[in-house]
Amino acid sequence: MSQAHKELADVDRVIHEPARLSIVALLYVVKEADFLYLQRESGLTKGNLSSHLTKLEESGYVKMEKTYKGKLPLTLLTLTGTGRAAFERYRETLKRALSGGLR
Amino acid sequence: MSQAHKELADVDRVIHEPARLSIVALLYVVKEADFLYLQRESGLTKGNLSSHLTKLEESGYVKMEKTYKGKLPLTLLTLTGTGRAAFERYRETLKRALSGGLR
Numbered sequence: 001m002s003q004a005h006k007e008l009a010d011v012d013r014v015i016h017e018p019a020r021l022s023i024v025a026l027l028y029v030v031k032e033a034d035f036l037y038l039q040r041e042s043g044l045t046k047g048n049l050s051s052h053l054t055k056l057e058e059s060g061y062v063k064m065e066k067t068y069k070g071k072l073p074l075t076l077l078t079l080t081g082t083g084r085a086a087f088e089r090y091r092e093t094l095k096r097a098l099s100g101g102l103r
Numbered sequence: 104m105s106q107a108h109k110e111l112a113d114v115d116r117v118i119h120e121p122a123r124l125s126i127v128a129l130l131y132v133v134k135e136a137d138f139l140y141l142q143r144e145s146g147l148t149k150g151n152l153s154s155h156l157t158k159l160e161e162s163g164y165v166k167m168e169k170t171y172k173g174k175l176p177l178t179l180l181t182l183t184g185t186g187r188a189a190f191e192r193y194r195e196t197l198k199r200a201l202s203g204g205l206r
Binding site: 001002005006008009011016018019021022025026040041042043091094095097098 | 104105108109111112114119121124125128129144145194197198200201
């Protein structure tokens with residue numbers, strides 16, 4: 001069994017799920033995002049987005065901060081250092097698989 | 104909702120499953136492969152590999168040909184044109200997501 005296949009077999013399933021990949025890849029390129037922005041960009045329902053964010057928070061990949069913008073509640077999401085490292089590892093694994101590295 | 108997020112939400116789940124991605128990415132770069140070679144490379148059990156290949160065959164992505172090598176039975180697998188196109192589409196979607204195209 002080649003190294004590339006082994007990596008793919010052990011790929012991080014928390015990130016591999018398409019909706020969570022959407023969220024993590026987006027958070028990777030912005031400093032922080034609020035819940036409504038994420039919802040609009042990802043096209044997920046409020047309930048689905050919430051449940052994926054909870055899973056990401058439990059994995060230590062996302063930090064959720066509840067605050068206010070004036071009198072309106074605001075939920076800010078950022079990718080943690082652990083989350084950034086996990087995404088980078090995931091990205092390397094997938095890139096290797098997609099560029100013929102599995103031969 | 105951006106185009107890249109929409110593509111990811113609709114990503115081909117037949118190929119996205121890590122074991123099947125391993126198989127398809129491998130078949131993409133070789134002309135054909137026999138079952139035992141695929142099993143050794145992918146690290147899957149015989150039963151798991153069989154069931155993933157059946158799923159890929161049902162989706163029209165893989166052609167399975169049972170033949171003989173001398174007196175020994177030999178199962179040859181090739182990626183169909185449909186399978187090649189599906190993998191290329193999948194690869195584009197993932198590459199866009201992984202290279203910050205979701206911003």
